[in-house]
Amino acid sequence: MSKTLSLKAPTKGSTIGSAVMFLIALLFTAPFLVLIMTTFKDEDHVFDPFYLPDFTRFDNYRIVFASPTFFKALMNTVLICSCTLIIAVIVSSMAGYVVSRSKERFFKGMYFIFVFALIIPAQTNMVVFYKMGTSLHMMNTIPFLILIYLSGNVAYTSLIYAGFTKSIPIQLEEAAAIDGCGKLSTFIRIVFPLLMPATATVFVVEIFWYWNDFQGPLIYLSNGKVPTLMLEIYNFRSYVGTLSYSVTSWGPVSAICVVSTIPILLFYLFTQKYLLKGLTVGAVKG
Template identity: 70%
Template sequence: MKSLKQSKLSTSIYTLLMYILALFFIYPFFVLFVSTFKEEKYIFDPSYIPNFLDFSNYRLVFSSPTFFTALLNTVLICVVTLFILIIVSSMAGYVVSRSNEFLFKSMYYIFVFALIIPTQANMVVLFRLGTTLHIINTIPYLILLYVAGNVSYTSLIYAGFTKSIPRQLEEAASIDGCSRLKTFILIIFPLLLPATATVVVVEVFWYWNDLQGPLIFLNNGKVHTLMLEIYNFRSFIGSTSYTTTAWGPVSTICLIATIPVLIFFMFTQKYLLNALTVGAIKG
């Protein structure tokens, strides 16, 4: 009886500590939320309680002529990049894991070596390439760079999951007259759903929050993404120029950019955890 009480006490203490730890993670988001309602002169005053019915910062953000364009561009980049990446990586991972030819087996190690090369080492070459081909400052070029930069990692994920699928399924489909492509589309790819969930959940945060890529490859000021919009809001909002950073509007657009990702994670975290668990067990 005593050990049971001690166990309950330990559980309660651990639970309390977890709640306290959770508060440390929630507090920055709370500060960001409160800052969206503050006037500029009170932005760094933690004791100031703003008027939560004052939506002037939100009106300023939504009145920006480039905000909704930046939002649509970011959504477009995420959707198209993920679509291409899933198709290419799933096929590449399937072929690499199933083929016995030396060429395709060596591709597995090429994917591994590609992960070692830092992205920053290729920035100058990729910028010169885009300039030479006259496709710099375009969304398609940024999408191609995203796909090329992550296809190795995602192909390895698909290859690992494909190895866990019994070959007997493909042999049975072949006996029934299915081609290799049809077998992949109808049988293999649906079984790779955990890997696809992992790719979507992990990669979408990278594309949504990336500033470095748009800042370098979309630098003409005509094509906007959400992160570029936040960067530009530091000193220029709509047609108004600021000599110092307007932290109220900046906090507002940061909050708006965070909410879709937060909602997405809340609905997909169980799929990510399940995918990682399945991959660990089957690996």
């Protein structure tokens, strides 16, 4: 008995839907495309929409890489993101595991404390953090900024791990206990490897916050000795002005924005497949 395969022709509704989705995608990507094209224009044609960019012209990028503080700002940002993510993963994974598995009232209450912490605006803590940093003589230091990031995001990442842990069969931990594994050994050897999708989700979600944060470094790294990429972009126009360029040199400013975006964009492209999986699997059970 022969079987024939029939392909459905696209309906009018699906065609319109695809067109609308394409227009929405174009709407969101257009500013970044304009930004890239601006980096290949000279200053006289930056705002000319009909002037074609010269993609062999890298003068604006040379100005960025010639900046004496750009690479320092890049390394500081990478250091802050790396240390904060590593500590957040260690602390949040353990906290989420205990909250989701423990039957004690204290740890059950911790879950609601984490939820309550999410509704507190970060701006309400700025004065407290500033006074604390001044009292401890930790202002304008990377460790203090890392601690502030952790205090604001550990609750959220712990909830991600708690939700994901509920989808892991508890029988695996019971079997490990029968084999003589303690709680910590069971977590490290059995549970944590199964939390890799959640860890990838934490990395993807949190690194965007740390990488793009401008308010935190502006307040807590205000002396200019510990620059980050966002502070470098903020101060870059002044640097360009000292090079006898126009104060409104949008070509070099656009170039530093593009260069600062490339690392985080590449990171997202390589890890995006884990983002949806990590956010949804934990919601299947519990």
